[in-house]
Amino acid sequence: MKKIRNYYDILARLQSALDGSASRHDLGTIRTPSDGYPLIRIVLGQGNPYRVLISAGIHGDEPAGVETVCTFLEQGGNLLAKGPWEISVLPCINPFGYEHGTRNNYEGKDLNREFKNSDPPREVSLVRDGTPFPFHLTLELHEDVDSPGYYLYQKTATARQEGLGFRIVERVEPHMAINRNEMIEEMEAEGGVIHRLKNPGEMDFWPMALYALAQGTQACLTLESSPRFPMATRVKAHLAAISGALEHFPILMERESRIKNPRILKGG
Numbered sequence: 001m002k003k004i005r006n007y008y009d010i011l012a013r014l015q016s017a018l019d020g021s022a023s024r025h026d027l028g029t030i031r032t033p034s035d036g037y038p039l040i041r042i043v044l045g046q047g048n049p050y051r052v053l054i055s056a057g058i059h060g061d062e063p064a065g066v067e068t069v070c071t072f073l074e075q076g077g078n079l080l081a082k083g084p085w086e087i088s089v090l091p092c093i094n095p096f097g098y099e100h101g102t103r104n105n106y107e108g109k110d111l112n113r114e115f116k117n118s119d120p121p122r123e124v125s126l127v128r129d130g131t132p133f134p135f136h137l138t139l140e141l142h143e144d145v146d147s148p149g150y151y152l153y154q155k156t157a158t159a160r161q162e163g164l165g166f167r168i169v170e171r172v173e174p175h176m177a178i179n180r181n182e183m184i185e186e187m188e189a190e191g192g193v194i195h196r197l198k199n200p201g202e203m204d205f206w207p208m209a210l211y212a213l214a215q216g217t218q219a220c221l222t223l224e225s226s227p228r229f230p231m232a233t234r235v236k237a238h239l240a241a242i243s244g245a246l247e248h249f250p251i252l253m254e255r256e257s258r259i260k261n262p263r264i265l266k267g268g
């Protein structure tokens with residue numbers, strides 16, 4: 001199978017983007033018949049009170065997420081982490097798919113259907129074992145070739161973060177049209193947000209977002225850009241979504257905590 005991108009270019013870009021305050025964790029190596037790919041997780045702002053996981057490249061044919069993560073780190077993710085956030089980044093969960101432009105991994109498996117599996121593909125077990133769930137927030141960067149514009153899936157543990165998806169849509173709209181269809185992917189949608197999703201216990205398989213939720217994450221957002229737009233536009237849209245989420249999540253949490261007893265989730 002022909003390679004159309006190089007995973008090692010991504011690793012090199014990430015390495016040169018990190019300053020001394022960032023840490024890189026090696027999760028293990030994905031070995032295919034012809035290659036070995038080290039999976040990594042990067043942490044910025046270690047010890048800050050709110051914890052977010054930003055992940056990309058679980059579907060190899062959706063490269064804008066990986067490009068966004070690189071750009072995020074190159075353009076000042078380090079600065080964002082000086083605020084209230086500890087930022088964990090999984091830059092590319094499916095390196096084989098990324099290099100070959102395939103949705104699935106080298107075994108033909110859709111990794112985003114394997115998170116409930118007790119014996120999952122190695123990419124999934126490395127992510128589950130090497131990532132300290134739960135987080136306050138998870139942001140997963142995807143693309144949907146069938147969509148005329150941006151939209152997102154939102155699943156929250158409680159009502160307090162329910163407004164987050166709409167705040168993100170507002171941030172994205174100056175950069176990319178929003179998919180405001182009433183049905184997206186055969187699910188009810190509202191202003192670019194799909195939020196009537198099943199609960200983890202009702203599903204036979206879990207995407208990564210439901211695994212994150214089942215582990216105690218407060219808000220899980222799966223962000224879908226449209227590859228009908230140029231790469232630079234898709235990256236801007238995803239970056240706007242990330243900054244909107246990081247800005248609004250603490251506001252929503254703190255608004256609630258004035259009413260209820262404040263308690264910040266401690267990760268472990």
Ligand SMILES: [Zn+2]
Pocket residue numbers: 059062142143
């Ligand atoms: Zn995807």
